Every structure is written in structure tokens, then in C-alpha cells.
């Protein structure tokens with residue numbers, strides 16, 4: 001079976017993944033685009049909004065993170081946001097055309113006393129007609145079940161990097177802890193959002209390792225955020241060397257080929273990318289972005305700039321119902337986010 005067939009496989013091997021990374025750039029992008037078009041409208045990009053519901057003072061030591069309490073990054077800490085404030089932000093996001101609202105808290109894991117608040121947030125945001133996603137750190141099986149019962153659609157928990165490189169980046173939780181949380185999320189019936197970060201000073205082999213891990217989980221994550229490190233002064237990775245931008249595009253393309261039906265999200269680091277590079281990422285199969293001016297604590301391209309970029313590229317926002325299953329390819333169900341369209345019509 002061709003490795004480019006677009007068939008969903010969870011038995012990818014490292015040599016296969018390495019071989020994809022080693023393809024000539026144009027060949028890799030062509031293959032990724034072929035796979036992408038088998039499963040998705042190539043001109044539709046899903047738009048999510050992310051809100052930090054609790055900021056800073058995190059006990060974990062992730063060496064890239066502005067929110068870790070281990071480093072002095074000058075970040076203003078905030079307690080858990082009031083539920084009403086979260087609902088208001090979600091309503092604003094919906095009015096701007098977001099179809100999914102993600103809520104992130106800088107915790108090792110939610111404490112028992114936090115759970116009633118986050119469960120209520122899920123219910124209230126969902127009642128607005130938005131898809132809900134949370135990233136709260138590690139979950140046990142019971143917490144995952146509670147979140148699922150409250151109606152949470154997605155849970156984000158990234159693997160960050162390869163198993164070999166992991167200890168260079170985080171020491172306060174293990175790779176296995178992360179895999180266990182993903183298993184609890186899957187077992188509770190929620191959709192999994194899991195990806196990683198590139199530009200951490202890792203080798204290409206680490207990028208091969210990260211994507212192989214993601215693509216050989218029992219089921220592919222529904223969403224795969226590929227983040228580019230945003231260098232934060234005060235963190236141990238604040239001055240790490242830049243990654244070759246084409247290597248970032250390669251990582252997106254390989255993720256698309258390995259996980260043909262997953263949403264591949266162009267995530268943190270977009271603010272630092274020229275629009276031409278973002279366009280290449282869409283060509284490589286990225287079909288999801290975060291929209292809004294802040295991504296947790298780092299800047300994200302301004303909403304107007306995103307609208308203009310979509311307009312220039314002929315891209316339209318995609319809602320969950322717009323997935324092109326192969327059998328529906330001739331008659332895709334594509335329900336545009338009308339508010340985004342209206343806003344785009346007046347942009348630029």
C-alpha cells in the first residue's frame with residue numbers, strides 16, 4: 001500500500017516517517033496536498049479561539065513556557081476567571097465567527113475544588129452553540145469522565161516532542177503521564193487534541209519521533225496542533241537557535257500525510273511567521289488556526305490581518321460539519337461561518 005494513499009494507518013514506522021521528511025520539498029508538499037484533498041475541502045480552514053482561564057504560576061517546568069513558576073518571565077498571574085467572564089468571551093468569539101472555544105489553565109492538573117467551576121464553564125459555553133475544548137493539564141480517569149459528561153468536546157494535551165528529547169524540556173511530568181492522560185480522554189469518549197512544539201532545539205529525528213508517536217496512538221488525535229516555539233525571555237529556551245522555516249512546513253506536511261483525517265492546526269508561533277510562510281503551511285495541509293489577538297499569553301496575528309489573509313488566499317472558515325468524507329467529495333456539506341464571511345467582505 002502506498003504510504004501516500006491517504007488511508008488511515010496507526011502502524012507508521014520511524015523509517016517511513018524519516019523517509020517522508022527526506023523527500024524533496026516540492027514532492028513532499030505535492031503528496032501532502034494530494035492526501036489533504038482526499039479528506040478535506042482544501043480551501044477551508046477551521047477557526048478556534050483560545051482563552052486563558054487561569055494564567056501563570058504553573059508548578060510544571062516546561063522550558064519553553066511563559067507560565068511556568070520556575071522562570072521569571074514577567075508575566076502577570078491571574079486566578080481562575082469568573083464563569084460569567086468566560087461566557088462573555090465565548091459569546092464574543094462566536095460573534096466573530098469562531099466555531100470552537102478553547103479554554104486553557106496553567107495547572108499541573110485540576111484540583112477537586114476547581115472541577116465544579118470548569119464543568120459549569122463547559123456547560124455554559126456549549127449552551128452558546130460552540131464546540132468546547134479545554135487544556136487543564138493531566139487528568140485522571142474520573143476527571144475525564146466528569147468533563148465528558150458535562151459535554152466537553154475536545155481535550156488538549158500535547159506530547160510536546162519525541163520521547164528521547166522530552167527530558168530536556170520537562171522534568172516534572174513524564175511522557176507516560178501524557179500518554180495516560182490521552183488514554184483517559186479517549187476512554188471517556190472525548191475527542192483528542194494532541195500535537196507538539198518544534199524549534200525547541202530538537203533534531204529532525206526528534207520531529208520524526210514526535211510525529212511517529214502521534215500517528216501510532218490507538219487512534220489519531222482529532223486535532224494535531226503543530227506549534228513553533230515562541231521564544232520567551234527568561235525561559236531556558238529564550239535564546240535557542242531558530243528552526244529553518246522550511247523544516248516547519250515539512251513537519252506540517254508529514255503530519256498531514258501520517259494523519260490524513262485529523263485537523264492539523266497551525267498554532268503558536270504564527271505571529272512570528274510571514275504570511276507567505278503561513279500560506280505554505282496551508283498548502284502543506286494545515287487546516288486549522290487559532291483566531292484572536294492572544295494565544296494564552298503570547299500575541300497572535302490580529303483578527304483583521306487573518307481575515308485579509310484568508311481573503312487573499314481564497315480561504316473560507318470551516319465548521320465541523322464541512323468535513324469532506326471521500327464518498328461525499330462530489331457534494332460536500334460546507335456551512336460557512338457567515339459572520340466571518342461578512343467581516344471578510346469588509347476587510348481590507
Ligand code: SF4
Nearest residue numbers: 058060062065068106
Ligand atoms: S506548558 Fe502548561 S504545564 Fe507546562 S509550564 Fe506551561 S502552563 Fe504549565
